[in-house]
Amino acid sequence: MKDRDPERSLIVPLRLLERGQLRWSVTVRASDLAEADTDDDLRIADVELPLNSDVRVELSLELISGGVSAVGRITAGWRGPCARCWTPLDGGICASVREVFAAEPCEGEQYLLHPEHADLAPMVREAILLELPIEAIACPHPDPCPNLPPDLASAYDDSGHDDPAGAADPRWRPLEALRRRQAESP
Numbered sequence: 001m002k003d004r005d006p007e008r009s010l011i012v013p014l015r016l017l018e019r020g021q022l023r024w025s026v027t028v029r030a031s032d033l034a035e036a037d038t039d040d041d042l043r044i045a046d047v048e049l050p051l052n053s054d055v056r057v058e059l060s061l062e063l064i065s066g067g068v069s070a071v072g073r074i075t076a077g078w079r080g081p082c083a084r085c086w087t088p089l090d091g092g093i094c095a096s097v098r099e100v101f102a103a104e105p106c107e108g109e110q111y112l113l114h115p116e117h118a119d120l121a122p123m124v125r126e127a128i129l130l131e132l133p134i135e136a137i138a139c140p141h142p143d144p145c146p147n148l149p150p151d152l153a154s155a156y157d158d159s160g161h162d163d164p165a166g167a168a169d170p171r172w173r174p175l176e177a178l179r180r181r182q183a184e185s186p
């Protein structure tokens, strides 16, 4: 592993915890987190962390019996399209964390503590993924969405009468309205 700038590293050498407590405040790139696990991007559906964006990690680490506790917060920015008009939107998350690193971690509850270091990346990734918006995001303009012609914007009427199962992706509704409009035109 190449030497990492400690100001930008999520690898915490345990020798720094000799006094029992340690503040770990670093800014890393989202791409640093993606590297940790190449088959899984930092994204939920269409919402993702741009690879070149900053992720701020502010933690208090403490030696506890059986491991190291990590308490603090993680802030990051995401980007995703408006579900109605596809305009790119930016947003931010702030995730609170309270986790334990252990040499023999309980599956799903704790993170692995290596003999000489703690790798914060898996914890940071999970904290971010839990905070990314999972519901469709929309641009701040009230209905009708400014990028849609009025008759298509009205397709977002949430009465759902054209959607008996209520399961259709709402992003397709303008397309359905467009099809209806074409079918009705001579």
Ligand SMILES: [Zn+2]
Binding pocket: 082, 083, 084, 085, 086, 087, 138, 139, 145, 146, 147
């Ligand atoms: Zn929009």
